Amino acid sequence: MIKxxxxxxxxxxxxxxxxxxRTREQxxxxxxxxxxxxxLAVFGIPAKYAKPAEAKVTWLSNPFNSxxxxxxxxxxxxxxxxxxxxxxxxxKSFRKMGDVFKRVAGELGVNxxxxxxxxxxxxxxxxxx
Numbered sequence: 001m002i003k004x005x006x007x008x009x010x011x012x013x014x015x016x017x018x019x020x021x022r023t024r025e026q027x028x029x030x031x032x033x034x035x036x037x038x039x040l041a042v043f044g045i046p047a048k049y050a051k052p053a054e055a056k057v058t059w060l061s062n063p064f065n066s067x068x069x070x071x072x073x074x075x076x077x078x079x080x081x082x083x084x085x086x087x088x089x090x091x092k093s094f095r096k097m098g099d100v101f102k103r104v105a106g107e108l109g110v111n112x113x114x115x116x117x118x119x120x121x122x123x124x125x126x127x128x129x
Contacts, residue, residue: 001079001128004112007104012097013084017124021076022068031063059120067127078127094123101126 005016022030032040032049034056040049043063060066067078081101083093098114105112111129115122 001077003108004101004105004110004126005079005081007108008097008100011104012100014081014097015084015086017080017082018068019079021070022066024064024069027063027066027069030057030066031060033057077129078125080124081126082124091123098123098126 001019005019008014028040028045028049031043031045033051033054035050036052037047037050040047045063058066068076071077081097082088083090083097087093094116098116101112102114113127113129115125115127
């Protein structure tokens with residue numbers, strides 16, 4: 001991931017928002033946004049994390065399957081980045097950034113998936129495969 005980020009920053013200005021591994025608690029916090037205590041209970045997540053009035057930040061069917069978690073190799077396999085200057089509504093800049101990441105990954109022989117290509121868009125998300 002570091003080589004990918006270093007190569008991409010040479011072509012497009014962005015900020016890495018979350019490049020470290022997400023803790024189990026952070027995954028529960030994220031999953032709780034936009035969900036009720038009853039929905040969280042299915043995964044054993046305490047009701048205190050339920051924030052049904054907030055916008056959902058993840059659409060994972062299992063909150064603990066995030067590629068930001070620690071995998072068997074001891075590393076997270078995803079990071080989130082945003083074009084700089086930060087403007088969450090500037091999808092054109094996110095697409096430019098995503099295109100650069102995909103092209104650079106191909107040049108490095110790294111297989112990635114960009115969340116901007118998903119049905120439910122997650123423009124900041126880049127993950128290794």
